[in-house]
Amino acid sequence: MKGRYCFIICMCLFSLTACTQKQQVKDSQLALMKTTDPTPLSTVKNKHNDQVEDIKRDVSSLPELYDVAVVKGDKDTLVVYKVKHLHRFKMKKIEADVNKMLEEKHPKENFTVSSDYKIFLEAVRLNEKMKEGKLSHSKAEKRLEEIVKMTEDMK
Numbered sequence: 001m002k003g004r005y006c007f008i009i010c011m012c013l014f015s016l017t018a019c020t021q022k023q024q025v026k027d028s029q030l031a032l033m034k035t036t037d038p039t040p041l042s043t044v045k046n047k048h049n050d051q052v053e054d055i056k057r058d059v060s061s062l063p064e065l066y067d068v069a070v071v072k073g074d075k076d077t078l079v080v081y082k083v084k085h086l087h088r089f090k091m092k093k094i095e096a097d098v099n100k101m102l103e104e105k106h107p108k109e110n111f112t113v114s115s116d117y118k119i120f121l122e123a124v125r126l127n128e129k130m131k132e133g134k135l136s137h138s139k140a141e142k143r144l145e146e147i148v149k150m151t152e153d154m155k
Helices: 002-020 050-060 085-105 117-132 137-154
Strands: 065-072 077-083 111-114
Touching: 050 065, 050 077, 050 085, 065 117, 077 085, 077 117, 077 137, 085 111, 111 137, 117 137
Parallel strands: 077 111
Antiparallel strands: 065 077
């Protein structure tokens, strides 16, 4: 009887210590389950990220959205977002509203807008690789073009 209690206490302590160990988990591994809030990214060298941050702030201000990723390249600016669950019935209207808002505020930019989870995940992965220094600016630009093409193929 005393051995059982000792065993149970040891197992509880073991499981508690295992749960408290800090794990390094990338945002891309959890991007579909939680809000990752990736930082805005520009693949262009020596460009200020003020415009990219403005774009993210504008899109994030919409109440129907809860996670936004923005990647700016030479030609295209990719804006990917997640829609709150109760607003998923109005996704076409939300996309139209986002497009309209972006075109009005930034008329010179060429935007690609998507609410697709796969595209969001690819944007988060691109962001992580750029932060880690695994991609040069030219390779990041090529990857951005591939993601934009993937977005167009899905329509």
